[in-house]
Amino acid sequence: MGHSTPALADASEDITLFRDMLLRCLDKEVLPHYDQWEKDGWMPKSAWLTLGAAGLLAPDMPEEYGAAGAPFEVSQMILEETCRVGVHSLSTALSVHSNIVAPYVNNLGTPEQKAMWLPKMITGEVIGSIGMTEPGAGSDLAGMRTTAVRQGDDYIINGSKTFITNGLHCGLLVLAAKTDPTLGAKGITLFLVDSSLPGFTKGKGIKKMGQHSNDTAELFFDNLRVPASAVLGEVNQGxxxxxxxxxxxxxxxxxxxxxxxxxxxxxxxxxxxxxxxxxxxxxxxxxxxxxxxxxxxxxxxxxxxxxxxxxxxxxxxxxxxxxxxxxxxxxxxxxxxxxxxxxxxxxxxxxxxxxxxxxxxxxxxxxxxxxxxxxxxxxxxxxxxxx
The missing domain is CATH 1.20.140.10 (Butyryl-CoA Dehydrogenase, subunit A, domain 3)
Structure with a gap:
């Protein structure tokens, strides 16, 4: 992924600038502590705030939310370089937060949703997760059992998700749930869920054979009440x-x-x-x-x-x-x-x-x-x- 590849030619200056910033940050703030994080199975919240302060979280999101408005390739360079230097756990955590959750919010969210969540994700104050996989449904999304039932102006969510990257740190969960179980995969709706709400419980961290400090958890929803304004995009379009x-x-x-x-x-x-x-x-x-x-x-x-x-x-x-x-x-x-x-x-x-x-x-x-x-x-x- 050198600068000679055509896809990167127009972004090469930005990539160089951000790469230098990233490598300095990793050398000073991550690499000296990474072995201990791997032993602990945990990356402290302070690391997220440090990365946010350095402008390395969701850098290609719009400037109006506090991001750099950098080219798409910059976000990919961060994922590449973090893996190249061997901090794979951090890279996967960043991939979910910056490369998946932030774009979901930016591409599908209302102006209010974007204003509420993106600035905090860019600073690292809120860490993003995505809730698709369940104990009985992985690649087969039609087998999803988590439900969201409309009740007045709210939805009541019940179910669980597993293998959720950033699950313990999670402040915002993009949650996939069945709003019309009769439609199979076509009855899924996405919700922006605040993890501090009553009925949202985080299980213990899941011990894995690798990527130890990338916290992975099971999440449980017991009559979790979210407002209809938490729907991301349109109902049943998940x-x-x-x-x-x-x-x-x-x-x-x-x-x-x-x-x-x-x-x-x-x-x-x-x-x-x-x-x-x-x-x-x-x-x-x-x-x-x-x-x-x-x-x-x-x-x-x-x-x-x-x-x-x-x-x-x-x-x-x-x-x-x-x-x-x-x-x-x-x-x-x-x-x-x-x-x-x-x-x-x-x-x-x-x-x-x-x-x-x-x-x-x-x-x-x-x-x-x-x-x-x-x-x-x-x-x-x-x-x-x-x-």
């Missing part, structure tokens, strides 16, 4: 909105995958040049050289397709099939690449002392959330063959 917003989410995951791949490749190249076996650097063995050559070739192709998708997205032309191809190929490459790079570290790769082990475990969820690889293949096949 599924349509989810489909509209997924391309941006999947570009973001592609940005993360590319950043993580670049970070893993750099540390592996550095290691094999220094590590010796049988009297010569590991980098001199043909197996090492060919492995890294193949991975680099695949990564460059992925970056080129990512740039193509960004161009299409900005022109309003990107299809669900293209988004699915990007999500599938970039995340599967990330899992493969971190696996093969770890192998080149030998026994040291399996230790926590070397960050490649964290790159490996943090990568694994990328082929699962935001639509599994299997669902991506199904969507791509529908585009090719019809239903």
């Amino acid at each position: 599924f349509v909105y989810l489909m509209q917003e997924l391309p941006r989410e999947r570009i973001g995951i592609g940005s993360q995958a590319i950043g993580a791949c670049e970070g893993a490749m750099a540390m592996t190249a550095d290691y094999v040049r220094q590590r010796k076996a049988f009297g010569q650097p590991v980098a001199q063995f043909q197996n090492t050289r060919f492995t890294l050559a193949e991975l680099r070739a695949q990564l460059e192709l992925t970056k080129a397709y990512w740039a193509h998708c960004v161009t299409r997205f900005k022109a309003g032309l990107m299809t669900t099939q293209e988004a699915s191809i990007l999500k599938l190929t970039s995340t599967e490459l990330q899992v493969k690449l971190t696996h093969e790079c770890l192998q080149l570290f030998g026994g040291y790769g399996y230790t926590e002392e070397y960050p490649i082990s964290r790159f490996f475990t943090d990568a694994r969820v990328q082929t699962i959330y935001a639509g599994t690889s299997e669902i991506m293949k199904e969507i791509i096949a529908r585009g090719e063959l019809g239903r």
Whole structure:
């Protein structure tokens, strides 16, 4: 994702400026504490406020809400760079907050909703989450059981969500609920829910194999009363909105995958040049050289397709099939690449002392959330063959 790619040419100055700001902030405010956050399974709220003060939360939102009004590519650079330097938990937390929730509010919200939530999200005072996945419904949104029943000027919400990124920190939840259970996926409505309301309960943090400090939780709604003004967009149009917003989410995951791949490749190249076996650097063995050559070739192709998708997205032309191809190929490459790079570290790769082990475990969820690889293949096949 260098400046030479056509999609980034018009944003290169902004990217350089924001990248310098981001890397300074990460060096000073994040990297010295990140290992401890990972051990604690928790990123403190103060970190969000620091990132907000540095202008790094939802930077491409409109200036009228306190954001920088930066190009779309700046938001993607933040996701890429945070993964490249190895703070994957932070990157995923930012992806949900800045690359998913903020655009939902900005694209679908009323002027009142935007004025209420966006300024606080941009400062980090309010942290955003999205509530789609349920204990019994993941990629299959039609199986959603959380309901929202109209009662006068309010809706009464009952149900639960699980695997919610930023779930414990959550101040604003974009919640998907069934408002007409007879319509299946077409009876879903989105709500902007204030997590401080009575009836909104946060479960304990979910322990995961990777991305430990990205807090993930189950959320419960027991006769949670929200005003009708909390509806985001139109009633029963939630599924349509989810489909509209997924391309941006999947570009973001592609940005993360590319950043993580670049970070893993750099540390592996550095290691094999220094590590010796049988009297010569590991980098001199043909197996090492060919492995890294193949991975680099695949990564460059992925970056080129990512740039193509960004161009299409900005022109309003990107299809669900293209988004699915990007999500599938970039995340599967990330899992493969971190696996093969770890192998080149030998026994040291399996230790926590070397960050490649964290790159490996943090990568694994990328082929699962935001639509599994299997669902991506199904969507791509529908585009090719019809239903």
